[in-house]
Amino acid sequence: MSTVAPPTAAGPTAAAPAAAAVGPPTAQPGGHARARRRRPWFPVVAVVVLLASIVLLVLARSTTSALDLSPDNPQPGGAxxxxxxxxxxxxxxxxxxxxxxxxxxxxxxxxxxxxxxxxxxxxxxxxxxxxxxxxxxxxxxxxxxxxxxxxxxxxxxxxxxxxxxxxxxxxxxxxxxxxxxxxxxxxxxxxxxxxxxxxxxxxxxxxxxxxxxxxxxxxxxxxxxxxxxxxxxxxxxxxxxxxxxxxxxxxxLPTPGDATGASAGGPQLLPPEAGVVGLQLLVLALALMAWRGRRLGRVVTEPLPVVVRSAETTRGRGRLYRRSRAHAHAAAALRAGCAHRLARSLGLPRSAAAGPLLEAAARATGRSEDELGALLYGPPPTDDAGLLALAHTLDTLESEVHRS
CATH class of the missing domain: 3.40.50 (Rossmann fold)
Known part of the structure; x- marks a missing residue:
């Protein structure tokens, strides 16, 4: 059973943040309730829009054709x-x-x-x-x-x-x-x-x-x-x-299909109203997609209940690597971080290739490029001892560059 502290001398002004910290704002449930009350109206609006589009399509349907010598063709080749x-x-x-x-x-x-x-x-x-x-x-x-x-x-x-x-x-x-x-x-x-x-x-x-x-x-x-x-x-x-x-x-008006004794092909296989019906189905599909599709609103920020320090996150990831024996994965992460920091210290871009990085590091530390290449890009360790030794060696390399 939770207890509520008595009001302090600050009065209602100090009690307001405390009340806000106890639970979510009361305005949110009301907003969701209003959204739920508004939602059933969307299908009605979609149906009205669909019916209006059908009426417009029927009214706007052309009564003319483009067939030569057709009595409903207003073009020069029509009649x-x-x-x-x-x-x-x-x-x-x-x-x-x-x-x-x-x-x-x-x-x-x-x-x-x-x-x-x-x-x-x-x-x-x-x-x-x-x-x-x-x-x-x-x-x-x-x-x-x-x-x-x-x-x-x-x-x-x-x-x-x-x-x-x-x-x-x-x-x-x-x-x-x-x-x-x-x-x-x-x-x-x-x-x-x-x-x-x-x-x-x-x-x-x-x-x-x-x-x-x-x-x-x-x-x-x-x-x-x-x-x-x-x-x-x-x-x-x-x-x-x-x-x-x-x-x-x-x-x-003889058609090519009729002239050969076969059924007319192409669009003549469909009734004249097929185009209007197809457009109606398309509008209906779009309305259903808009109705049932996922609607994402603006991003809602919320204070985290617990603040996790970056060091704890790093140690937790390390424990996961150790538990799964992912020595190669951990070594790759250590080497990538070391290479990134070395490039920054040596004035190289973050996307610098291995060759320029090794050349600059060799000049700064006095080591050979082969030694540095084996350290930064060599085979991964296979046990905890090898991974620990690699971490110490990389740390020493960074200290040498910084010291220079």
């Missing part, structure tokens, strides 16, 4: 301008990426736009021929296997870099007047094909004909649809009239 105008005129556009989806949506009273006919195989072209929708084909100038879809025209590499006029009776071509050139062309194989915008001998940039009870229109150069070229000459009139014959337009 967003044509799609926007068609939508304002009441044409409902549905974008598909595979042949199966195109066949499923294309039917009587619709227009099926194939933006890259040259990327489709003969089997895919044959499957598209079975639909009852009006067809609009692009990039037909270099299509391989076009005969699987039609026997009315064939590709022709002839083209024109200059603007060409319609020079035909088709109403859409006549309304356009002229287009700003074409890469490649189409050649008619039957008399019922109307070829417009001559781009070479018997070849034109645009062709239209009737086949299987529906109308087929073909553009040799798909770049006429792009945002970069739509406003040139009569490109917009030709494109919009060609695609706007029906209220339903199926916009088919």
């Amino acid at each position: 967003m301008a044509a799609a926007e105008i068609l939508s304002r005129e009441g044409v409902h556009i549905r974008t598909v990426r595979t042949t199966d989806d195109a066949i499923a949506l294309a039917g009587p009273g619709t227009t099926l736009l194939v933006t890259a006919t040259n990327e489709l195989t003969g089997d895919q072209l044959s499957a598209l021929r079975g639909t009852q929708a009006d067809l609009v084909l692009t990039d037909t100038a270099y299509a391989v296997g076009l005969d699987a879809l039609t026997s009315a025209v064939e590709p022709d590499p002839a083209g024109s870099r200059d603007a060409v006029t319609a020079q035909c009776a088709d109403p859409d071509a006549v309304a356009a007047g002229r287009i700003s050139g074409s890469t490649g062309g189409l050649r008619a194989l039957t008399d019922d094909v109307e070829v417009c915008f001559p781009a070479g001998d018997d070849a034109g940039a645009y062709a239209v004909w009737e086949q299987d009870g529906r109308t087929v229109r073909a553009l040799a150069d798909s770049s006429l649809l792009t945002n970069a070229r739509l406003a040139e000459d009569g490109n917009a009139a030709l494109v919009l009239r060609t695609l706007g014959h029906h209220d339903e337009l199926v916009w088919y």
